[in-house]
Amino acid sequence: MDSGNTAWMLMSTALVLFMTPGLAFFYGGMVRGKNVLAMLMQNIFAMGILAVLWAVIVFSLAFGDAGNAGVIGNLDFLFLKDVGIGGAPGGPESFLGFLTIPFVLFCAYQMTFAIITPALITGATADRLKFAGYATFIAAWLVLVYGPVAHMVFGGGWLADMGALDFAGGAVVHINAGAAALAVILVIGRRKGYPDEPMPPHNLPFTVLGTGILWFGWAGFNAGSALAADGIAAQALMNTILAPSTAMLGWLLVEKLKNGHATTLGAASGAVAGMVAITPCAGFVGGMAPIYIGFGAGAVCYLALGLKARFGFDDSLDVIAVHLVGGLFGSVILGLFADPAINAVVANPGLFITDGGTELLKDQVVASAVTLVYSFAVSLGIAKAVQATIGLKASDEQQDVGLDLSLHAETAYSN
Amino acid sequence: MKLITAVIKPFKLDEVKEALKGAGVNGITVTEVQGFGRQSGHTEVYRGAEYTVEFVPKIKIEILADDAQVDAIADALVSSARTEKIGDGKLWITDVGAVQRIRTGEKGPDAI
Numbered sequence: 001m002d003s004g005n006t007a008w009m010l011m012s013t014a015l016v017l018f019m020t021p022g023l024a025f026f027y028g029g030m031v032r033g034k035n036v037l038a039m040l041m042q043n044i045f046a047m048g049i050l051a052v053l054w055a056v057i058v059f060s061l062a063f064g065d066a067g068n069a070g071v072i073g074n075l076d077f078l079f080l081k082d083v084g085i086g087g088a089p090g091g092p093e094s095f096l097g098f099l100t101i102p103f104v105l106f107c108a109y110q111m112t113f114a115i116i117t118p119a120l121i122t123g124a125t126a127d128r129l130k131f132a133g134y135a136t137f138i139a140a141w142l143v144l145v146y147g148p149v150a151h152m153v154f155g156g157g158w159l160a161d162m163g164a165l166d167f168a169g170g171a172v173v174h175i176n177a178g179a180a181a182l183a184v185i186l187v188i189g190r191r192k193g194y195p196d197e198p199m200p201p202h203n204l205p206f207t208v209l210g211t212g213i214l215w216f217g218w219a220g221f222n223a224g225s226a227l228a229a230d231g232i233a234a235q236a237l238m239n240t241i242l243a244p245s246t247a248m249l250g251w252l253l254v255e256k257l258k259n260g261h262a263t264t265l266g267a268a269s270g271a272v273a274g275m276v277a278i279t280p281c282a283g284f285v286g287g288m289a290p291i292y293i294g295f296g297a298g299a300v301c302y303l304a305l306g307l308k309a310r311f312g313f314d315d316s317l318d319v320i321a322v323h324l325v326g327g328l329f330g331s332v333i334l335g336l337f338a339d340p341a342i343n344a345v346v347a348n349p350g351l352f353i354t355d356g357g358t359e360l361l362k363d364q365v366v367a368s369a370v371t372l373v374y375s376f377a378v379s380l381g382i383a384k385a386v387q388a389t390i391g392l393k394a395s396d397e398q399q400d401v402g403l404d405l406s407l408h409a410e411t412a413y414s415n
Numbered sequence: 416m417k418l419i420t421a422v423i424k425p426f427k428l429d430e431v432k433e434a435l436k437g438a439g440v441n442g443i444t445v446t447e448v449q450g451f452g453r454q455s456g457h458t459e460v461y462r463g464a465e466y467t468v469e470f471v472p473k474i475k476i477e478i479l480a481d482d483a484q485v486d487a488i489a490d491a492l493v494s495s496a497r498t499e500k501i502g503d504g505k506l507w508i509t510d511v512g513a514v515q516r517i518r519t520g521e522k523g524p525d526a527i
Contacts, residue, residue, distance in 0.1 A: 198467075200459060200461055200466050201461060259460050259465075260460075261460060263461070265461055265462060266462070305462050305463050306463070
C-alpha cells in the first residue's frame with residue numbers, strides 16, 4: 001500500500017466522477033430548451049443506477065478472474081465480496097497484484113468510468129428517448145456490453161493478452177459508447193422534424209462550461225489510469241493538456257476553411273475530440289506525439305461530421321463523429337507512437353518509434369474492430385428488445401411538447 | 416392625441432431614450448420584439464450545419480403624444496435611431512381616441 005498513490009487515486013476518482021455532470025452540461029447546452037432537463041436527467045441518473053449495478057455485479061464481470069485472457073470475468077466479487085481496504089485479493093502474484101492502492105478504491109475508480117461510458121450515448125439519442133426505456137437500456141448495456149469489453153481490454157482478457165493497448169479507454173469507453181450510439185439511433189430513427197426543422201443549440205455557454213469540467217476531470221481519467229502517482233501519470237497529464245489543445249486548433253482550422261468562421265461550439269467540440277483521441281495513448285506516448293495526435297483528431301473528427309448527412313442517420317450531438325471516430329483514430333494511431341521509453345508495458349513499439357514495427361498497429365486495429373462489432377451488435381439487440389417491450393422512443397407528441405414537460409413534468413426556464 | 420410606434424435596432428435604445436427626453440417626452444413603453452423587413456434574417460452555423468434565422472431581434476417603442484408635440488418627437492426619434500444601414504426600422508403614427516391616467520382618472524391631453 002502506498003499513501004502517495006492512494007491519495008492520487010482518491011483524487012482521480014473524484015475527478016472522473018465530476019465528468020458526468022460536466023458531460024450533462026456539454027450536451028445540455030446543445031439541445032433545445034424544451035429538452036435540457038431530460039438531457040441532464042439522463043446523465044445524472046446514470047450516476048444513480050450504474051453505480052449500484054457496478055457494485056452489485058458488473059465490477060465482478062469486468063475484473064473478476066482478471067488476466068484469464070478470456071471474454072468475461074466471474075462472480076468472485078459479486079456484491080463487493082472481497083473488495084476491501086487492503087490490496088487485490090489474489091495477492092501480489094495475481095494480475096491486479098501490482099496495485100498499491102486499496103482494492104475498494106480501484107473498484108470505485110473503475111466505477112466512475114462505468115458511469116460515464118453509457119452516458120456518452122445520450123448525445124446521439126438526444127431529444128427523443130423515453131426515460132424508462134433509457135434506464136432499462138443503460139442497465140442492460142452495462143452488464144452485457146461494458147462488463148465484457150472492460151474485461152477483454154482492462155481486465156486482462158483476450159484483447160489485452162493479444163497485445164492491444166488501451167491506456168484509459170479509447171476502446172472500452174469511446175469506441176464502445178460510439179458503436180452503441182450508432183446502434184441505438186438506427187433502432188429509434190430520427191428526431192421528429194429532423195433534418196427539415198432547425199434545431200440549434202439553446203445555450204452554448206453551458207456547452208463551454210461542460211467542456212471545461214470534462215477537461216478538468218479528464219486529468220483524473222487519463223493520469224489516474226496510471227493507477228499510481230508516478231512519471232507515467234505525469235506524462236499522461238501533459239498529453240491530456242496538449243492533445244485537446246491541438247485538436248481544438250485542428251478542428252477550428254478546418255472549420256474556418258470550410259465554413260468561414262471559427263465557432264465557440266467548434267472550439268469546445270475540437271477540445272473534446274482531442275480528449276477522446278488521447279485517451280488510449282495518454283500513458284504510452286510522449287514528446288510531440290500528443291500534438292500530432294490531437295491536431296489530426298481535431299481535423300478528422302470535424303470531417304466526420306459529414307457522415308450523418310451522407311448516410312442519413314440522426315446523431316443529434318455528433319457522438320459518432322467525436323467519440324466513435326475519435327476513439328478509433330486514437331486507438332489506431334497509438335500503433336504509430338507507442339513508446340517503451342515512456343511506458344515499459346509497450347512490448348511492441350509503434351511504427352514511428354525507434355525499433356518500431358507494425359505488430360502493435362495490427363493489434364490496435366483488431367481490438368478496435370472487435371470492440372466496435374461486439375458493442376454494435378449487442379447494443380442493437382438490447383435496443384430492439386427494449387423498443388419492442390417497454391418502448392425506447394418518445395412519441396411525436398412528447399417530442400413536440402418537449403421531453404422536460406412530457407416525461408418529467410418540469411420545465412427548465414420560466415417565461 | 417397620437418400614438419407614435421417605432422421599431423428600432425436594440426443597441427440604439429439608450430440614444431433614442433435620451434433624444435426623446437430631450438424632446439420633452441415624459442414616458443415611453445419598450446418591448447423586445449422580433450420580425451423581418453428588407454434586412455431579412457441572418458445565418459448561424461453549428462458544427463458545419465447552417466441555419467437561417469429569419470426573425471431579427473428589435474425593440475418596439477410606444478409613445479403617447481399631444482398633437483402639437485408629435486412632429487418634434489418623431490424627428491428626435493428618427494434622427495437618434497438612424498444608422499443609415501439596412502434594418503434601422505420604421506416609425507408610424509396613429510390617432511388615439513381617448514387617454515386616461517389610471518392613478519388620478521385624468522382624461523385627454525392632461526393624462527399624457
